[in-house]
Amino acid sequence: MRLKAASSADLTQRQRFAEHMASIATEQCRASFAELFEFFAPRLKSYMQQLGSDPSQAEELAQEVMVTVWRKAEQFDPEKASVSTWIFRIARNRRIDAHRRTKRPELDPDEPLLRPPDPETPDTTLNRSQLEEIVREQLDTLPTEQLELLKAAFYQGLSHSEIAKAFNLPLGTVKSRIRLAFNRLRGQLEGDP
């Protein structure tokens, strides 16, 4: 199982990445960039291939994202996101533009987007990096079966019905497990309705 922390970045590594971003922004440090490239470019390529790019397209997209990382280094704010999350968002947005692959939304009867805003606004004292710490901690404690489903939905981009087929599970089970896991990441206890 390589689902968990095996090759994800630990706290020290994440701090190092953030220092590299600062060196790129302030002094165009090429050594810092090379180190970020070594970690992220192969993962960017992997992500692009995961979503259907062939190896040469994936290589090109990974290159483009890394060049964007260099050019936009000044915009990186460690208070708002870790380097991984920031780079992933660049890659994700690039992919949405590049592929324009249509995914029809399948709306749930409980579709939260259709609901009026939550009257209890989420804890606004929680900034992005605090949220990131909480989510990372919670992800480490999730049962493997929930984590696998989250990975399929949020990283591989499969719909709930595609996941049900791939994992040979009833659709309702997929939905409830993902909901359970997501609520834990929201900081809600499982016993909550």
Added chain:
Amino acid sequence: MSTNKAETAFSELYSAYAAGCLDPAFALLVETQAALRADVKRDIQISELIAATQFEAAEPAEMDDGAVDRAFEAIDAVNGASRPAPAVLNGVSEALEELLDLPDPLKESALVAAGKSGWKFSGPGLRRLSLNVSDTAETELYRIEPGAVVPRHSHEGTEFTLVVSGGFTDETGTFGPGDLSVKGPADTHQPVADDDGPCLVLAVRDGGLRFQGVIGIVQRLMG
């Protein structure tokens, strides 16, 4: 602590968006709603964090030989090139200030569209701006004058309407900023804008929108 259903429900749009699989029109819809609503914003952030941690942990793919040198070549080439001048807006209208108040992702698309195709008359008190963001889903920003009535219409596909500012009321309810209304082919409705200010809505459709009656004819003739 009261817990309503919204807190336990979860949208498949979030995961498709986080993974990068959502059509750009729907991605814009999700981003705009997140900018208007704190609860949606938090869920999107969590979704992106799940995706980013899996991205970190994924089995790395092998890059071609000399990949990092190629990146430096590209960086040098980009540094050498002069930056393109910012696009000049054609036909700056009185609605420009309203566009500048739009949430970020939408503002960008709207300003580009306003500079290119501009606002089109779409009936009394109703203007629309086509946003070219997707190959498959039609995406438009509508501006409805205070109190204006949008002619009764049906939809060929499914229409997602997100209120960006102001509000409107139709047979199914009252919608304010951040609210999303979804109408299918079987629904016809006649939205009326609130009378205390213009109403801006972002509409995404995966089929054409058909107006009934005279305006429908005008719309078909004027494209």
